[in-house]
Amino acid sequence: MDGSLQSVSGPGRVADPGEGISTQELALAARNHGLPLEGLRYDVTPPGLHYVLVHYDIPAVDATGWELTVDGLVRTPLALDIAALRSYPAVTHRVTMECAGNGRALLSPRPVSQPWLVEAVGTAEWTGVPLRILLDEAGVEPGAVEAVFTGADHGVERGVEQDYRRSLPLDVALGDFPEVLVAYAMNGEPLPPQHGYPIRLVVPGWYGMAQVKWLREVTVVDAPFTGFQQSVAYRIRQSADEPGEPVTRIAPRALMAPPGFPDFMSRHRVVRPGLVALEGRAWSGWAPVERVEVSTDGGGTWTDADVGRQARHPWAWAGWRVLWTATPGSYVLAVRATDVDGRTQPLEQPWNRGGFANNLVQRVPVLCVSP
Amino acid sequence: MDGSLQSVSGPGRVADPGEGISTQELALAARNHGLPLEGLRYDVTPPGLHYVLVHYDIPAVDATGWELTVDGLVRTPLALDIAALRSYPAVTHRVTMECAGNGRALLSPRPVSQPWLVEAVGTAEWTGVPLRILLDEAGVEPGAVEAVFTGADHGVERGVEQDYRRSLPLDVALGDFPEVLVAYAMNGEPLPPQHGYPIRLVVPGWYGMAQVKWLREVTVVDAPFTGFQQSVAYRIRQSADEPGEPVTRIAPRALMAPPGFPDFMSRHRVVRPGLVALEGRAWSGWAPVERVEVSTDGGGTWTDADVGRQARHPWAWAGWRVLWTATPGSYVLAVRATDVDGRTQPLEQPWNRGGFANNLVQRVPVLCVSP
Known part of the structure; x- marks a missing residue:
C-alpha cells in the first residue's frame, strides 16, 4: 500500500482458467442484484426486484436542494429544481433496462467485474420530462455534437477518481424515438435511492451504463466526450490496447x-x-x-x-x-x-x-x- | 443424473482451502442481496435495499384467494383472508432483521451456501396482527408445545422436497415481548413479493429463518417440530453428525x-x-x-x-x-x-x-x- 489511489485500484483483468469467483467480485454481487428469474412473470417489475448496479456508493441526497443544470454550448443555461421539473407535462415510458455486462460471469475466460449470470434486467414505468424539451428550451448552439451527463456518485475506478459521467450523441439526446427522459418517478413513485433519487436519465433501448443516475448536470459540448466511462470502460475490445467500439443499444x-x-x-x-x-x-x-x-x-x-x-x-x-x-x-x-x-x-x-x-x-x- | 431429486441436490459441505466462490454460490448471490452498507444511513431501510433471502422461488400469489389457517391443537380452527386480518387492530413494530448466515463467506473454511459477507441486514416497520391474538381466539388446547408455520415457497433442499416450514416454542408464539406479528405491511405498504406478499411472520429479535414468508398455515402441535428447516438446517454444529443447537436470536x-x-x-x-x-x-x-x-x-x-x-x-x-x-x-x-x-x-x-x-x-x- 503506497498511499496512492493506484494502490487500492487495480487494472482491468480476465480471470485465470479455473479461477473461482473472487471476494472482490462477491462483494459486488452482494451489493448489486439481479431480477430473480421467477420475477419475469410480472409485466412491470415490482420495486426491489429490478436489477441494480451502482458503480460507487448510493449518494446521500437531500432532494430539497437538488438542482439540475443544463449548460455548455447553449444560449440560455438552465437550473431546475425538482418542482420545476415536475411542472413540465409528464411523459411515461415502459422500458426494459439491462446491464451491459449481463452474462459476463458465464464467459470463459471470465472478465473480472460485477459477476452477472443472466439476471441483470428489469422493466419499469419511468415518468419525467423529455430531455429534448429541456435542450430546446436551453437552445443548443451550432457546433454542438454531444451532451454529457454527470451523476452524483463518486469513486475511483482503475486509479481514476471521478463522478460517474457519460455522454450521448446529440441526435440521440434530441431524438423522439427513443425519447430520452429526465425521470423523477419509477412505477408512479419517487425513484428509490438505488435507482437514482431524485432524478436520473432514461435512454430507452440502451444498456444501463447510459442511464445516468442521481443526475446533476447536462453539458452540451463541441467534441466527443473522452471521459473514463466513455473511452476506457464500456468498450467492446478483444485486447487491452485497442480503442474498441462503444457499447450502445441492447442486443436481443x-x-x-x-x-x-x-x-x-x-x-x-x-x-x-x-x-x-x-x-x-x-x-x-x-x-x-x-x-x-x-x-x-x-x-x-x-x-x-x-x-x-x-x-x-x-x-x-x-x-x-x-x-x-x-x-x-x-x-x-x-x-x-x-x-x-x-x-x-x-x-x-x-x-x-x-x-x-x-x-x-x-x-x-x-x-x-x-x- | 439418475432421475432422482438427490441427483440435483447435494449434501451440505464446506469449501476446500483456497476454493473460490462457486457458480452455485454466485447464483444465490445474484438473486438474493444484502444492504449496500451506505444504506445504514437510513433509520428505516428503503424498499429494495433491505436484505432478501429466498430459499426457493418467490411464489406467484393472488392475494384475493389467500387464506391463513390456524389449526392443530386448538378449540376453534380459524381461516382468515387478508380482509379479515386487516379487521384486527393494527400493530406496528420497527424491527432489525438479519440472516442467520450473515458473515458466512468470510469464514475459513467457508460453509457452502448463500455467500454473505456482512450485509444481510435491514430494518423495517412491520404492521400486522399479533400472533397471540389469533392463537387466543383459536384457543390453544392443553398439551400444546409449539406452533408450526408453513410458507408457500416450495423446493428441494439436500434431497428433501418441502414447503418452507419452521416452528416456535409456544411461549415465544404467545409472547408479548417480543410480540410476534402476522404482518401484511412493510413501511406502510403491502409487502413486496420478495418480502412475503401477502403475509409473513415477524419475530422481533430472531434471525431471518424464523420470519416465515408467504405464510399459509399455523399449526399448534404437541411435540417439538422436527422438519428439515428445524432439525437439519439452522443448527449450530461443528461436525455433520451431531444434532447441534438451534439458531434462535440475533447475536450482537x-x-x-x-x-x-x-x-x-x-x-x-x-x-x-x-x-x-x-x-x-x-x-x-x-x-x-x-x-x-x-x-x-x-x-x-x-x-x-x-x-x-x-x-x-x-x-x-x-x-x-x-x-x-x-x-x-x-x-x-x-x-x-x-x-x-x-x-x-x-x-x-x-x-x-x-x-x-x-x-x-x-x-x-x-x-x-x-x-
Whole structure:
C-alpha cells in the first residue's frame, strides 16, 4: 500500500482458467442484484426486484436542494429544481433496462467485474420530462455534437477518481424515438435511492451504463466526450490496447421464467410429467422482437413460441409462451430471440474483454421426476 | 443424473482451502442481496435495499384467494383472508432483521451456501396482527408445545422436497415481548413479493429463518417440530453428525457505513485528511446495545462511540457515531457492539458448519490520501 489511489485500484483483468469467483467480485454481487428469474412473470417489475448496479456508493441526497443544470454550448443555461421539473407535462415510458455486462460471469475466460449470470434486467414505468424539451428550451448552439451527463456518485475506478459521467450523441439526446427522459418517478413513485433519487436519465433501448443516475448536470459540448466511462470502460475490445467500439443499444435476449421448482443450492429445476408452460420475456434495444424459439434438447431442435405484441410499449420486453409435454428424464431447455431486423442470439459465446453486450442463448437444465 | 431429486441436490459441505466462490454460490448471490452498507444511513431501510433471502422461488400469489389457517391443537380452527386480518387492530413494530448466515463467506473454511459477507441486514416497520391474538381466539388446547408455520415457497433442499416450514416454542408464539406479528405491511405498504406478499411472520429479535414468508398455515402441535428447516438446517454444529443447537436470536453486531468513497472493484475506501465522521448501526436480538467501540488500528485500541437510544424501538438497531481525525496512511477500522447483558463480538472468528450466528468484528480497510 503506497498511499496512492493506484494502490487500492487495480487494472482491468480476465480471470485465470479455473479461477473461482473472487471476494472482490462477491462483494459486488452482494451489493448489486439481479431480477430473480421467477420475477419475469410480472409485466412491470415490482420495486426491489429490478436489477441494480451502482458503480460507487448510493449518494446521500437531500432532494430539497437538488438542482439540475443544463449548460455548455447553449444560449440560455438552465437550473431546475425538482418542482420545476415536475411542472413540465409528464411523459411515461415502459422500458426494459439491462446491464451491459449481463452474462459476463458465464464467459470463459471470465472478465473480472460485477459477476452477472443472466439476471441483470428489469422493466419499469419511468415518468419525467423529455430531455429534448429541456435542450430546446436551453437552445443548443451550432457546433454542438454531444451532451454529457454527470451523476452524483463518486469513486475511483482503475486509479481514476471521478463522478460517474457519460455522454450521448446529440441526435440521440434530441431524438423522439427513443425519447430520452429526465425521470423523477419509477412505477408512479419517487425513484428509490438505488435507482437514482431524485432524478436520473432514461435512454430507452440502451444498456444501463447510459442511464445516468442521481443526475446533476447536462453539458452540451463541441467534441466527443473522452471521459473514463466513455473511452476506457464500456468498450467492446478483444485486447487491452485497442480503442474498441462503444457499447450502445441492447442486443436481443430471451429469458425463461424457470419452470417447476428449484433445489436451494444448485438452483437446478424440477418438474413433474405432463404439460408444462414454458414462458418468459424477450427484448431487443434495436427493433421489436419478432420471433422466440424454444428448444428442449439443448439447442438441437427449436419450436416457435407465441410472442405477445409490443405495439403499446415498444421499449419493453415481449412475453412469450409455449407448452411442453414433459416426460421423466433430464433436459436442457434453451430459448432464442430474434428481432424484426434479423438480429438474433448466438449458440456459441461471443467474447470481449469487458464481457459487454454478450447475449449467448440461455440454457436451463431441468429434471422431470417420475410421477 | 439418475432421475432422482438427490441427483440435483447435494449434501451440505464446506469449501476446500483456497476454493473460490462457486457458480452455485454466485447464483444465490445474484438473486438474493444484502444492504449496500451506505444504506445504514437510513433509520428505516428503503424498499429494495433491505436484505432478501429466498430459499426457493418467490411464489406467484393472488392475494384475493389467500387464506391463513390456524389449526392443530386448538378449540376453534380459524381461516382468515387478508380482509379479515386487516379487521384486527393494527400493530406496528420497527424491527432489525438479519440472516442467520450473515458473515458466512468470510469464514475459513467457508460453509457452502448463500455467500454473505456482512450485509444481510435491514430494518423495517412491520404492521400486522399479533400472533397471540389469533392463537387466543383459536384457543390453544392443553398439551400444546409449539406452533408450526408453513410458507408457500416450495423446493428441494439436500434431497428433501418441502414447503418452507419452521416452528416456535409456544411461549415465544404467545409472547408479548417480543410480540410476534402476522404482518401484511412493510413501511406502510403491502409487502413486496420478495418480502412475503401477502403475509409473513415477524419475530422481533430472531434471525431471518424464523420470519416465515408467504405464510399459509399455523399449526399448534404437541411435540417439538422436527422438519428439515428445524432439525437439519439452522443448527449450530461443528461436525455433520451431531444434532447441534438451534439458531434462535440475533447475536450482537455493529456495522459501519463505509467512510469516504470506494474503488469500484476492490470496494476499498478512500478518505481525505481531516475530521471524518465514523457512523453506523448496532443491534442485538437478546438485549439493547449498551456500548459501541471503534478502533482505527485494526482492533489494537478502542474508543467509545456515542450510541443512540433504542427506547422507542427496542427491536431496531441503534445508531452510533464517533469522530476520527484522519491523516495520510493506511488504516483498518473496526467496530464492536456490546449489549446490556454483556454479550459482545469476537475478534477471532467463531466457526460452525452452517456459518450461522457468527458475529466476528467488522474490519474496514481505509486509505487516507494526501490532500
